[in-house]
Amino acid sequence: MLNIILVGPPGSGKGTQAEQMIQKYGFISIALGALLRQQIAENGANKAHIEAYINNGQLVPDDISFQIIRELIQTKPSDASLLFDGFPRTIVQVTFLDNCLVSYHAKIDGVILLDVPNVHLLKRLRQRSTIEARPDDQDDDKIKARMHIYQQETLPMLNYYQHQNKLYRVDGTQAIDEVTKAIENIIDRLKL
Ligand code: ADP
Numbered sequence: 001m002l003n004i005i006l007v008g009p010p011g012s013g014k015g016t017q018a019e020q021m022i023q024k025y026g027f028i029s030i031a032l033g034a035l036l037r038q039q040i041a042e043n044g045a046n047k048a049h050i051e052a053y054i055n056n057g058q059l060v061p062d063d064i065s066f067q068i069i070r071e072l073i074q075t076k077p078s079d080a081s082l083l084f085d086g087f088p089r090t091i092v093q094v095t096f097l098d099n100c101l102v103s104y105h106a107k108i109d110g111v112i113l114l115d116v117p118n119v120h121l122l123k124r125l126r127q128r129s130t131i132e133a134r135p136d137d138q139d140d141d142k143i144k145a146r147m148h149i150y151q152q153e154t155l156p157m158l159n160y161y162q163h164q165n166k167l168y169r170v171d172g173t174q175a176i177d178e179v180t181k182a183i184e185n186i187i188d189r190l191k192l
Contacts, residue, residue, distance in 0.1 A: 004083050006085045014114060015031070031085040113167060
């Protein structure tokens with residue numbers, strides 16, 4: 001059992017790498033952004049509310065996110081390894097997740113940071129907007145809002161994990177396969 005957080009700015013390749021990790025190690029994925037988009041697609045109860053935040057590149061309020069995360073942790077098989085992708089993104093979310101896991105006698109074992117400088121991100125997200133048509137990729141203001149939140153809210157939360165010696169940094173500008181290899185090296189070390 002190994003619980004990992006994959007963190008990185010928008011466009012850093014979290015989704016692509018998460019897929020590889022799920023295939024290779026059988027992680028259960030907890031990808032909050034994808035789960036929120038799914039709620040919109042399925043006309044879920046909070047659809048309009050979620051849509052207003054997500055499409056503008058803002059963080060969805062914690063009461064909505066926490067309910068989704070809590071339910072997933074509650075219903076997971078007790079021996080499952082979890083891969084958190086895009087959650088937590090703030091110190092408040094870190095505290096919530098820690099408390100939630102403690103009540104299931106679980107903890108975060110490692111946090112893998114996909115490090116990609118801003119110049120690359122804008123280029124990648126503009127490209128993705130032509131392929132995936134995500135509303136939050138459609139204009140530079142929305143992309144920049146997400147990059148700003150990452151700098152202001154998410155980067156500070158990494159100090160917390162660094163102090164616990166749980167933070168692993170990967171150069172996310174490398175080719176996809178190289179990034180995958182670097183992540184696998186970290187996970188294999190953690191599993192020993
Ligand atoms: P990206 O990291 O490229 O922005 P995601 O699919 O991970 O893509 O997230 C898309 C959007 O989903 C975010 O901009 C935000 O609106 C919402 N979201 C994702 N994770 C969180 C979170 N931890 N807290 C609040 N909102 C979130």
